[in-house]
Amino acid sequence: MEKKYQVFVSSTYEDLQEERKKVMEALLQMNCFPVGMEYFNASDSSQWEVIKSLIRECDYYVLIVAGRYGSIEEESGKSYTQKEFEYAIEQGVPVISFVHKNPGILPGIKIESNPKCKEKLESFKSEVKKKLCKLWDNADGLASQVVLSLNSLIKTNPRVGWVKANEVSSADANKEILALRKENEELIKQIEEIKVTPPVGSEMLKQGEDSVCLHFISPHEQGVELNTTWNKLFAYLAPMMINEATEFGINQALRELCFRDYCFNYKSFVELLSEDFYTILIQFSSLGLIAKSEKKRGIKDTNVYWTLTPYGYNEMIKLKAVKK
Numbered sequence: 362m363e364k365k366y367q368v369f370v371s372s373t374y375e376d377l378q379e380e381r382k383k384v385m386e387a388l389l390q391m392n393c394f395p396v397g398m399e400y401f402n403a404s405d406s407s408q409w410e411v412i413k414s415l416i417r418e419c420d421y422y423v424l425i426v427a428g429r430y431g432s433i434e435e436e437s438g439k440s441y442t443q444k445e446f447e448y449a450i451e452q453g454v455p456v457i458s459f460v461h462k463n464p465g466i467l468p469g470i471k472i473e474s475n476p477k478c479k480e481k482l483e484s485f486k487s488e489v490k491k492k493l494c495k496l497w498d499n500a501d502g503l504a505s506q507v508v509l510s511l512n513s514l515i516k517t518n519p520r521v522g523w524v525k526a527n528e529v530s531s532a533d534a535n536k537e538i539l540a541l542r543k544e545n546e547e548l549i550k551q552i553e554e555i556k557v558t559p560p561v562g563s564e565m566l567k568q569g570e571d572s573v574c575l576h577f578i579s580p581h582e583q584g585v586e587l588n589t590t591w592n593k594l595f596a597y598l599a600p601m602m603i604n605e606a607t608e609f610g611i612n613q614a615l616r617e618l619c620f621r622d623y624c625f626n627y628k629s630f631v632e633l634l635s636e637d638f639y640t641i642l643i644q645f646s647s648l649g650l651i652a653k654s655e656k657k658r659g660i661k662d663t664n665v666y667w668t669l670t671p672y673g674y675n676e677m678i679k680l681k682a683v684k685k
Contacts, residue, residue: 364522367394367541368672369416369454371445372425374398375561376471380425382552383504393507394523394541395548398441409434413448420520422449422456423507425497426489428464428472430482442483447452450492455518457510459503460488461498462496470562501655556671560649567591569650575636575641577619587619592680594641595650599677605654605668610639650676 368388381397388395391426396415416422431440439447448454460650464472466513473479495510497503523538567573568591578584598606601614616631646649650673654666669677 364524365392365394366420366520367396368511369419369422369445369449370397370425371422371442371449373427373429373431373440373442376429377384377425377427378429380503382556383500384423384425385505385548386506387508388511388553389545389549391511393511394545396544408417409444412445416445416449416454417452419449419454421511421514421580422446422454424456425503425510426458426482426486427461428482429465430473430475430478430485432530433478433481438481440485443481443660446485455514455520456492457507457514457545458492458494459497459506460486460489460494462498468562470565477519504613516535535655544671546682553579553587554589557675559672560647563648566644568644573641575615575619575637577616578634579631579632581648585619590610591644595645595673596643596680597649598645598676599673600681602667602669603674603677605666607664607666608642609664611642611667615641636658645673649673 370381370384370388374381382387385395385397396419398412422445424442426442431442434438434444435442446458448635461467473482492512493514495506497506523541570590570592573589573591573594575587575589576584577587597615597618598611603630606614612633619631619633642651646653649670651667652670654668656666658664658666
């Protein structure tokens with residue numbers, strides 16, 4: 362019988378939504394049933410009892426740790442993430458952990474600011490690293506690590522797992538599998554919704570009708586400042602990234618924008634300040650509008666390619682579509 366395994370994914374939530382999405386997608390592709398706190402408020406004592414029962418029922422437990430310690434339970438003084446980890450070990454559920462390699466590079470909103478929580482986080486990570494533990498530094502790499510490590514763990518520590526409804530005679534087992542299928546559908550729906558929503562914390566960044574000033578220079582003309590808005594800039598650049606565009610091509614498009622608005626006599630020598638160019642890319646990437654293309658290329662192709670995210674594509678349609 363072909364087995365499928367139920368995997369509990371534990372982490373802080375708000376700061377690791379993208380990473381959780383990637384990991385859950387990877388688990389679904391492995392034909393596993395991912396389970397997490399998306400449907401539960403762990404600070405509620407009754408829901409904590411439900412989560413404990415889920416951990417007991419899971420075949421494996423995956424822990425993801427980055428720069429936040431998480432909400433703390435008053436009685437124990439521990440975060441709910443740490444309580445889940447310790448409970449999984451107590452119940453004998455095989456645990457594999459993934460700790461961020463360099464949390465210092467994370468944005469400020471994803472790093473613990475409370476000194477006591479920082480101390481608790483470091484203590485927790487020390488305990489985690491005593492068990493089976495891997496390091497990660499980006500969402501895609503984390504998902505790959507989870508797949509490789511979990512496959513290895515399944516081979517060395519096989520569990521009861523789940524089988525198809527037509528391979529068991531128990532009515533209770535059939536009911537459980539149907540419930541898990543419904544949960545999977547809900548998870549897939551959530552993942553699709555996350556793809557077309559802005560990243561957590563992006564509301565704190567300049568965007569939309571906020572102004573932005575670009576600085577252009579030329580050896581033959583006086584340097585100029587091009588004042589525009591983030592929306593206008595994105596609407597101008599987005600169509601060329603519907604498939605993908607190189608950084609060189611994006612830079613050329615911005616030079617064309619300057620030439621169009623200021624009619625330089627020496628077009629080929631107009632240059633956007635490098636700092637401004639990379640600020641544009643970083644800002645649009647932080648807003649979840651664009652991402653580096655993941656298409657495979659020949660070893661001689663050294664270009665860096667950017668493409669619209671599903672969220673970025675939707676935002677482009679809002680800005681560019683001709684309305685009645």
